[in-house]
Amino acid sequence: PPLLLGNPHVVPSLSGYRTCGLRPMAADNGTSHVVGGTDAQPGAWPWIVSIQGPWRRGTGHVCGGSLISPQWVLTAAHCFTKARHITMWRVVVGATRLTQLGPEAQVRNIKQLLVHEDYSSISQRNDIALLELDQPVQCSNSIQLACVPDASLKVSELTTCYISGWGSTTARAEGPTDVLQEAKVHLIDLNLCNSSRSYQGAVHPHNLCAGYPQGGIDTCQGDSGAPLVCKDNNADHFWLVGVTSWGRGCTRAKRLGIYTSTQHFYNWILEQMGLSPAVTAAPTPRPAFPSTPLQTPRPTPTQSGGFSSFPLLVQKLVELFTWLQELRWGARGFLHKACTPTAHFTRNF
Missing domain, CATH: 2.40.10.10 (Trypsin-like serine proteases)
Known part of the structure; x- marks a missing residue:
């Protein structure tokens, strides 16, 4: 796999685009508070x-x-x-x-x-x-x-998660709200969600459960399909870990929100989308991408059955160029302003 270096805010997006999971306009001080939520600021999500x-x-x-x-x-x-x-x-x-x-x-x-x-x-x-x-x-x-996570991300270890949407702001409200709502939630163990006091086995292995066991904050009608995102534990970007799916009522105790796991369906x-499926991945690099697609040559077999070193040298030069170009654009603040297409690749950890 290529050596990926550069700006830690530049993480591999599923479709091979330059940046993902960034919130350039968010004043995130960790106090952000959908039923039980608050109005989101412009550009927050x-x-x-x-x-x-x-x-x-x-x-x-x-x-x-x-x-x-x-x-x-x-x-x-x-x-x-x-x-x-x-x-x-x-x-x-x-x-x-x-x-x-x-x-x-x-x-x-x-x-x-x-x-x-x-x-x-x-x-x-x-x-x-x-x-x-x-x-x-x-x-x-x-x-x-x-950012859509592949199988290498340990979603269960993410602790700072949010829901957002234009759904009803009360369980009895008719129709969606006008202003985007946001709320902070916790990921809840599926065994707890499937317990006899909660959903009694109705939650599937490809679901995530989020909210508060005591109720009070939840997604509701009109929030379906909206994102459940969690902040990376080691960087400033967010992962889209869930798609709002279902629940019984809104904000009821022991009836948490159920989300489709994006990781499961990666x-x-x-x-x-017409992209090749991911291969098994392995440890987080800090990637950088060229502003235009670059094709990395594959090693070619020699007559003796080995591989020639020339393509490897070319690959290393491409990687160096990629890294230098990333530093150049990153210094100009370009990363927050555009999603620049690059060649698709699999996120290697």
């Missing part, structure tokens, strides 16, 4: 999107989602069980208040909907879907890509 149906009154908000590449949104399958004319739906990116879209917001139509082939509307198994947008969005301080996501 720059990957969240509002998925809107043409038949809905008001803002049209149906579900949330997360931008994982400039042209792909990850969301929940159950948002589309009765979907018709999907190309007439729209996706709003970079918004905080849905009734007053600022100049930073971008609106796209949906080119295609890809629902997991084994999704069950009865058990909510495999509750995950992808939306391909009709045109890529332009990343900015208000619009960034979410290879499925890659395949749907």
